[in-house]
Amino acid sequence: MSTLGLTETLAGGRRAALPFPADFWWGAATAAYQIEGAVTEAGRTPSIWDVFAATPGRIDDGSTGENATDHFHRYREDVALMAELGLAAYRFSVSWPRVRRAGGVGVNAAGLDFYDRLVDALLAAGISPVATLYHWDLPQELEQAGGWTNRDTAFRFADYAAAVAGRLGDRVRLWNTLNEPWCSAFLGYGSGGHAPGRTSHREALTAAHHLLLAHGLATGALRAAAITGQVGIALNAGTVRPVSNTAADLDAARRIDGLLNRIFFDPLLRGAYPADVQADTAGITDWAFVRPGDLAVISTPIDALGVNYYQPDLVGAAEAGATDPRTPYPTAQDIVFHPTPGPVTDMGWSIDPTGLRELLLRIRRDYGDIPMYVTENGAAYADRVTPDGRVPDPERIDYLYAHLAAAHEAIAAGVDLRGYFVWSLLDNFEWGYGYTKRFGLVHVDYATQARTLKDSAHWYRRVIAAGGVVARLPYE
Numbered sequence: 001m002s003t004l005g006l007t008e009t010l011a012g013g014r015r016a017a018l019p020f021p022a023d024f025w026w027g028a029a030t031a032a033y034q035i036e037g038a039v040t041e042a043g044r045t046p047s048i049w050d051v052f053a054a055t056p057g058r059i060d061d062g063s064t065g066e067n068a069t070d071h072f073h074r075y076r077e078d079v080a081l082m083a084e085l086g087l088a089a090y091r092f093s094v095s096w097p098r099v100r101r102a103g104g105v106g107v108n109a110a111g112l113d114f115y116d117r118l119v120d121a122l123l124a125a126g127i128s129p130v131a132t133l134y135h136w137d138l139p140q141e142l143e144q145a146g147g148w149t150n151r152d153t154a155f156r157f158a159d160y161a162a163a164v165a166g167r168l169g170d171r172v173r174l175w176n177t178l179n180e181p182w183c184s185a186f187l188g189y190g191s192g193g194h195a196p197g198r199t200s201h202r203e204a205l206t207a208a209h210h211l212l213l214a215h216g217l218a219t220g221a222l223r224a225a226a227i228t229g230q231v232g233i234a235l236n237a238g239t240v241r242p243v244s245n246t247a248a249d250l251d252a253a254r255r256i257d258g259l260l261n262r263i264f265f266d267p268l269l270r271g272a273y274p275a276d277v278q279a280d281t282a283g284i285t286d287w288a289f290v291r292p293g294d295l296a297v298i299s300t301p302i303d304a305l306g307v308n309y310y311q312p313d314l315v316g317a318a319e320a321g322a323t324d325p326r327t328p329y330p331t332a333q334d335i336v337f338h339p340t341p342g343p344v345t346d347m348g349w350s351i352d353p354t355g356l357r358e359l360l361l362r363i364r365r366d367y368g369d370i371p372m373y374v375t376e377n378g379a380a381y382a383d384r385v386t387p388d389g390r391v392p393d394p395e396r397i398d399y400l401y402a403h404l405a406a407a408h409e410a411i412a413a414g415v416d417l418r419g420y421f422v423w424s425l426l427d428n429f430e431w432g433y434g435y436t437k438r439f440g441l442v443h444v445d446y447a448t449q450a451r452t453l454k455d456s457a458h459w460y461r462r463v464i465a466a467g468g469v470v471a472r473l474p475y476e
């Protein structure tokens with residue numbers, strides 16, 4: 001990676017106020033269930049999200065991903081939008097229920113055909129394909145067999161990874177085995193806010209381990225398939241801050257950091273679970289699900305780490321009655337999450353780019369100089385198309401500007417950051433919030449499926465063209 005200098009001259013004689021390395025991947029990300037629709041086409045089988053979303057009361061607006069943004073049929077139009085933005089890379093997820101055949105015997109070639117066409121379209125547009133193998137859409141059949149609490153699911157995932165690698169392994173440039181396994185485990189099996197909606201802290205911890213095992217097995221399967229790209233995982237890691245320096249608040253921050261970050265980083269990058277997390281959760285599980293050899297599989301070296309960052313956490317010891325009874329954190333019954341002072345997005349998430357810089361530096365300090373990508377970062381706002389056909393979203397431009405500036409600082413401080421993916425390319429199905437939250441660079445009218453570039457998309461196009469952040473202001 002080149003050393004950054006503020007006076008670096010960019011191609012065409014233009015200067016970027018915050019220039020990034022010349023080979024930096026400017027990207028955008030999506031996930032299958034959030035955009036594809038076409039849930040019964042080409043042999044796709046049901047996923048846990050089809051079942052969860054169809055359950056009354058689970059999704060704020062009562063919607064599902066049945067049609068979503070119809071990307072399954074409109075992917076060529078969407079790739080053309082990516083090309084218009086000048087994206088260097090596009091991170092999408094492969095839907096396991098599209099690739100798995102009912103009953104689990106063999107592979108659904110028609111499902112793989114879709115991703116084959118997508119990857120070819122990306123390459124034809126000069127965009128590097130980045131594939132995530134699991135972005136939360138477990139085949140429902142596997143959930144009926146125990147889901148991620150069943151160790152066998154990890155082995156089925158490795159089979160699936162091998163099948164996808166057999167088809168796309170010659171063209172995908174970067175693989176993410178899993179997206180945000182914390183959400184799959186602790187929201188899916190702990191708080192129940194995500195599919196499959198189970199509420200057992202013991203099951204959540206079991207699921208976390210089996211997800212990690214699945215990652216390690218899949219990493220081996222990808223490499224055995226002689227893929228040409230790199231392998232990594234995308235974690236929703238966070239910066240956890242104590243609300244004060246009292247011993248109780250410091251301990252609350254240690255425990256949340258353990259259950260959000262170290263429970264994944266340590267086995268992946270050090271080959272061991274953190275002893276304090278195991279001790280803290282000893283009353284919930286005996287960790288017997290960790291079998292001899294598992295940690296060696298989980299710590300199979302990866303090429304790059306993906307970091308999904310949205311906001312920091314501010315935590316402290318709880319006052320009586322202040323805790324969230326449905327906390328996803330197994331040992332957080334006496335911990336409270338405080339709002340970080342300052343502005344928030346439409347999700348109510350605090351806007352604090354210093355958390356991103358801190359997180360990237362912390363990973364490097366504690367786990368070594370591993371190549372990293374910001375695999376997700378972005379903000380939801382209540383965007384509207386104006387009568388003149390524009391979508392003004394100055395807050396999103398501010399958010400992206402500030403986080404890119406933080407990423408730039410991290411690179412300048414020595415972090416080997418190789419790319420940045422805006423979440424998201426398109427407005428989409430935001431899980432439990434349905435279609436009520438808009439994260440896209442591109443506005444989607446769900447009635448007509450019309451796509452409109454928001455001001456932030458025009459701004460991002462200029463950033464990409466200049467190779468760095470040129471201005472905080474909207475586009476010219």
Ligand code: IFM
Binds near residue numbers: 034180423430
């Ligand atoms: O939409 C999600 C995405 O699927 C995973 N990371 C966070 C995003 C915003 O909530």
